Amino acid sequence: MITPTDISQAAARIADWTLRTPLLPGPRLGESLGLDVALKAENLQHTGSFKARGVFNALLARRERGATITGVAAFSAGNHAMAAAYAGRALALPTVVCMPPGAVVTKIEAVRRYGGEVILTDDLLGTCREVAAQRGYDLLHPFDDPDVIAGQATVGAEIVASGFTPDLVLVPVGGGGLISGIAAAVKQSLPGARIIGIEPVTANAMTHALRAGAAGPLPQRPQSMADGLTAPFAGELAFGYVTSWVDSIVEVDEDSIRRAWWEMLDQTKLLLEPSAAVGLAALRNGLIEVRPQERVVFVISGGNTSPAALASLTVA
Amino acid sequence: MITPTDISQAAARIADWTLRTPLLPGPRLGESLGLDVALKAENLQHTGSFKARGVFNALLARRERGATITGVAAFSAGNHAMAAAYAGRALALPTVVCMPPGAVVTKIEAVRRYGGEVILTDDLLGTCREVAAQRGYDLLHPFDDPDVIAGQATVGAEIVASGFTPDLVLVPVGGGGLISGIAAAVKQSLPGARIIGIEPVTANAMTHALRAGAAGPLPQRPQSMADGLTAPFAGELAFGYVTSWVDSIVEVDEDSIRRAWWEMLDQTKLLLEPSAAVGLAALRNGLIEVRPQERVVFVISGGNTSPAALASLTVA
Numbered sequence: 343m344i345t346p347t348d349i350s351q352a353a354a355r356i357a358d359w360t361l362r363t364p365l366l367p368g369p370r371l372g373e374s375l376g377l378d379v380a381l382k383a384e385n386l387q388h389t390g391s392f393k394a395r396g397v398f399n400a401l402l403a404r405r406e407r408g409a410t411i412t413g414v415a416a417f418s419a420g421n422h423a424m425a426a427a428y429a430g431r432a433l434a435l436p437t438v439v440c441m442p443p444g445a446v447v448t449k450i451e452a453v454r455r456y457g458g459e460v461i462l463t464d465d466l467l468g469t470c471r472e473v474a475a476q477r478g479y480d481l482l483h484p485f486d487d488p489d490v491i492a493g494q495a496t497v498g499a500e501i502v503a504s505g506f507t508p509d510l511v512l513v514p515v516g517g518g519g520l521i522s523g524i525a526a527a528v529k530q531s532l533p534g535a536r537i538i539g540i541e542p543v544t545a546n547a548m549t550h551a552l553r554a555g556a557a558g559p560l561p562q563r564p565q566s567m568a569d570g571l572t573a574p575f576a577g578e579l580a581f582g583y584v585t586s587w588v589d590s591i592v593e594v595d596e597d598s599i600r601r602a603w604w605e606m607l608d609q610t611k612l613l614l615e616p617s618a619a620v621g622l623a624a625l626r627n628g629l630i631e632v633r634p635q636e637r638v639v640f641v642i643s644g645g646n647t648s649p650a651a652l653a654s655l656t657v658a
Numbered sequence: 659m660i661t662p663t664d665i666s667q668a669a670a671r672i673a674d675w676t677l678r679t680p681l682l683p684g685p686r687l688g689e690s691l692g693l694d695v696a697l698k699a700e701n702l703q704h705t706g707s708f709k710a711r712g713v714f715n716a717l718l719a720r721r722e723r724g725a726t727i728t729g730v731a732a733f734s735a736g737n738h739a740m741a742a743a744y745a746g747r748a749l750a751l752p753t754v755v756c757m758p759p760g761a762v763v764t765k766i767e768a769v770r771r772y773g774g775e776v777i778l779t780d781d782l783l784g785t786c787r788e789v790a791a792q793r794g795y796d797l798l799h800p801f802d803d804p805d806v807i808a809g810q811a812t813v814g815a816e817i818v819a820s821g822f823t824p825d826l827v828l829v830p831v832g833g834g835g836l837i838s839g840i841a842a843a844v845k846q847s848l849p850g851a852r853i854i855g856i857e858p859v860t861a862n863a864m865t866h867a868l869r870a871g872a873a874g875p876l877p878q879r880p881q882s883m884a885d886g887l888t889a890p891f892a893g894e895l896a897f898g899y900v901t902s903w904v905d906s907i908v909e910v911d912e913d914s915i916r917r918a919w920w921e922m923l924d925q926t927k928l929l930l931e932p933s934a935a936v937g938l939a940a941l942r943n944g945l946i947e948v949r950p951q952e953r954v955v956f957v958i959s960g961g962n963t964s965p966a967a968l969a970s971l972t973v974a
Contacts, residue, residue, distance in 0.1 A: 369677075652971060
């Protein structure tokens with residue numbers, strides 16, 4: 343488990359490479375929910391998601407420990423891929439990213455724009471391992487890596503340092519790296535704050551792991567409009583963090599995500615991706631108990647969406 | 659012309675009723691343009707646009723001068739209407755708003771949600787005057803009012819106070835109230851900063867006024883996807899501010915606005931309305947001379963858009 347020292351070292355390590363994103367007030371959403379709402383705007387982070395934090399921390403920490411990195415191999419549906427390509431360019435490292443054939447086109451294009459090489463494959467982990475071995479590149483896991491988790495934890499550390507003391511933090515869950523880091527940062531400073539994770543019912547790797555008692559592959563290929571949350575398995579490390587420090591994981595259906603997505607867009611005026619709307623979907627579905635005027639942080643995990651996805655809002 | 663004292667009084671007057679919006683860094687947009695970009699995020703303002711500033715300042719200033727206000731009558735295509743209804747509710751004043759039948763549906767709904775009464779009419783000013791006279795309400799002009807201009811000037815004052823000293827400020831232009839206020843605030847503090855206004859070529863009331871030498875109605879009904887900029891005439895006061903303090907007014911076509919809208923959404927990760935994208939459209943069209951790495955503020959005037967409008971992005 344990462345310590346407060348690990349997290350503050352990560353924060354110092356990535357400070358020149360990432361943005362300290364604002365914690366914005368959410369008065370309209372707050373009024374509508376009867377809560378005191380703040381929005382941790384990781385959509386404003388470099389590459390449009392929190393993923394830049396973990397990637398920079400992992401690469402820079404490996405260098406600090408004396409590793410010679412000659413290239414980066416990553417696998418991801420999109421946001422980690424973009425972050426890896428961006429960090430690779432920033433650190434002058436060739437980067438190859440394995441992405442699923444169904445990845446959001448704008449995310450694939452963004453990887454290429456950052457100079458990353460894209461391999462489209464259904465076997466993300468297998469292909470990525472192969473490429474890393476062949477080329478002698480460093481494999482960069484999207485979530486199951488203590489340095490990646492320490493990087494994501496800086497989101498939590500910034501919330502703690504913001505002066506807005508949350509009663510509740512709502513975190514979208516894919517493989518579990520973000521919620522692991524946030525829970526580690528928040529619970530070690532504010533043990534009374536609740537941390538609740540939300541995942542699509544059709545991409546529920548963490549719920550599956552909790553039911554099984556261990557992280558493992560989902561029986562079906564996960565699919566969701568919240569494409570950033572479609573990890574095929576929960577991280578083994580993340581499973582440990584979640585069982586230790588997360589209050590609960592809840593699941594939301596696709597219709598709820600679509601409705602919540604527009605509501606979040608309209609009420610926050612931030613361009614966020616569907617993955618970042620699952621917290622509101624869970625609240626609207628009555629899945630999370632709250633007291634009136636509680637201080638609630640919505641972690642706006644990312645903002646990488648496409649015109650085609652936005653057009654789907656008119657269907658609702 | 660409003661003075662720096664008028665502006666600081668306005669800022670103090672509206673401080674409890676409006677948000678001091680962030681001036682956000684725009685690293686992606688800046689990299690893409692070769693400029694040092696900052697975004698004045700008025701889409702995050704109460705009611706989703708800068709209009710709340712002018713409305714609160716006008717109503718509160720009238721009260722300070724001893725007026726008894728029993729109700730508010732306003733006319734607007736949308737954002738001023740929403741701000742008037744919001745301020746009316748906040749100040750416990752009944753509010754009626756005249757809007758054109760073609761107004762964005764989500765803006766009409768928002769006025770009603772804030773408790774405003776909506777009258778759909780093609781004769782905005784005439785109907786509004788009539789209603790104000792009949793009911794004894796205060797008419798609240800969307801732009802041609804010194805208190806409204808002083809309220810919008812607080813946007814400029816916040817830019818000046820931000821520590822980011824702009825070489826250039828890009829301001830969307832409808833009737834001209836926003837650019838009047840911003841120019842007054844910025845030019846009286848930073849005379850070297852250029853202020854450039856941008857309007858749709860199909861809704862170019864200010865260009866029309868500059869050509870005619872005086873503010874007056876456009877010969878054709880203005881139409882643009884930048885619905886917030888479709889004022890049928892430029893303000894007489896605004897005409898004076900623009901001729902005194904604005905460096906130039908440029909015009910952009912609809913295709914440019916549509917392309918710039920998606921680029922702004924994607925690169926800023928802010929939900930902004932098409933009106934707020936005209937500055938980028940002008941830059942991309944080569945209408946504005948800039949030097950490399952100049953410090954440029956984009957005024958993100960508002961974020962009130964609809965799923966239907968967003969769906970139009972796939973057409974491009």
